[in-house]
Amino acid sequence: MRVKRYVVDSMPDALQKIRSDLGKDAVILNTKEIRSGGFLGMFGKKKIEVIAATDTGGGEGTNASSGAKPAAAIRPAAAVVRPAPATAPAQALAVLTQEKRSDFPEVPDVLHTYTPPKAASHAPRPQEELLLEEIKQMKEMMKNLTFSAKDEPKLPEPLAKIEHRLLEQEVDHLLVKQLMEQALEESLASGEEISEQAAESSIRKQLQEMFHTDSSKQISAATRVVHFVGPTGVGKTTTIAKLAAEQVLKFHRKVGFITSDTYRIAAIEQLKTYATILNVPIEVVFSPQDLSKAFRQLEACDIIFMDTAGRNFRNEMYVSELNALLQTQGNSETILVLSLTTKYKDMKAITNNFNKFKLDKVLFTKMDETDSYGAIVNLIHDFSLQLSYVTNGQNVPDDITEISEQHIIDLLLEESVHD
Incomplete structure (x- = not known):
């Protein structure tokens, strides 16, 4: 097999060079737009990179041995390079083509898109398997979060009212959650449904404990x-x-x-x-x-x-x-x-x-x-x-x-x- 890379200004230039070097049976593997020259990757001139290959020795001599017309005599329409037979080397190149396809812009209409053999396209690759596994894990995680939010028990009405009031008063939401959880635990421990009086009593008690201190609010008599x-x-x-x-x-x-x-x-x-x-x-x-x-x-x-x-x-x-x-x-x-x-x-x-x-x-x-x-x-x-x-x-x-x-x-x- 013979593989060759071309950097040209346009696709017609590439076709002419591929036809001249590798013959009309050559296969175009990849095309992409690149920049050449410039400073630090900027101001470079746009070019097209083309990778082509052939299973035979290629070139004009190959054309002559196979009875094909000389390269110069082929009409522009016939100059379009067609896919190679699905030999083992071509299958390997097809896998390479499939991996690189997303990195390149669309090929101009003057080229027929090369379609890799079905056997190769359906073969899973390690990178694809890893990506699919990660996507599956993310979907599962989002599903669990959604169900957790739906399945989270609602607060009893008396606690829900106090929660709403404390949040309106701009008490930190994490602190409010802590107060509600403790009140709910006390209710569950008692084995009785929490009433408005019990809910208010629990929250008041917790807030009083938070405020509790032995120090005097007044300025001390000993303070200078x-x-x-x-x-x-x-x-x-x-x-x-x-x-x-x-x-x-x-x-x-x-x-x-x-x-x-x-x-x-x-x-x-x-x-x-x-x-x-x-x-x-x-x-x-x-x-x-x-x-x-x-x-x-x-x-x-x-x-x-x-x-x-x-x-x-x-x-x-x-x-x-x-x-x-x-x-x-x-x-x-x-x-x-x-x-x-x-x-x-x-x-x-x-x-x-x-x-x-x-x-x-x-x-x-x-x-x-x-x-x-x-x-x-x-x-x-x-x-x-x-x-x-x-x-x-x-x-x-x-x-x-x-x-x-x-x-x-x-x-x-x-x-x-x-x-």
Whole structure:
């Protein structure tokens, strides 16, 4: 057998060369478009690659010995190369043709498509068998998933109502699923059909256990410095004024202010205004090096509230600077201030960032500006933080209170309770 490869500009050129080299009994095995020349595979000139073969010696001498007309005398129509007899070598080449067929563009109409012998085309190949097996496995997997979804038992109506309410409150869906599964297990263990009262009781109990803590929500009497950290726009300065008023008016403690929020002039003026109203001293620090002087100026104070700049929590420079500002001698607490109007995805990212420091408590603001409270549950579940206060307005010092876990649970289950 004789196999030869041609790279030509057009199919007529290929036919002429094949006819001249291999004779009219040659077989075209494959054709495909390629690019020749260019730079790094680009800007190359389009060419056609043709692979042809013959079972005989081929060439013009072969044509003469077989009594065929000379190549030059054959009409263009007769120049079309026809399939070779299905000999053993041709069958092997047919398998090669079948494997490569999908990699090549359609052959122009001037050629008759070579059809491999049926015996070869039906013979399974290892690559085909592997591909078919993988497709079969994927179909089986999709079938199992479909039936699993269909066969998954539905929640009893009382639990389904609570599930819908918790998802509406933006409680994380995985956490909701966990709550439902435990309630369902308790129902199955009792051997009785779960009622609305039993479903609500189970979910309330689980949420109460999640919120449970032995720590006090209030600022400890032994605390010397309270740091307030958080992103921009959550209301840290107003919250500090509310808590300072509580310390002055309710606990009769001498309070001092330190602010490092020199990036917003309005923030300094706002805190100075509150300091004047409460008759408490205030110190402004422009760098961590100024802290020592500020603490000396306020050494007569029982407790110092420190306001930090609410800059971009993703800024590594700010993180480093804030970490230096939180290096305080003596008893201290760091309270993370978050707004309930913030998406939980962002709230989680913020908490992850500030959790690099020693966060002790979390304080939520703007409760009056939202009807969704699931973020509180999500945050307590995902982070080991103690709840402290919640604000529900701008009035100083009134619109702040210790957060009530029972009240939050009531708000989460409100609709299902009254339905």
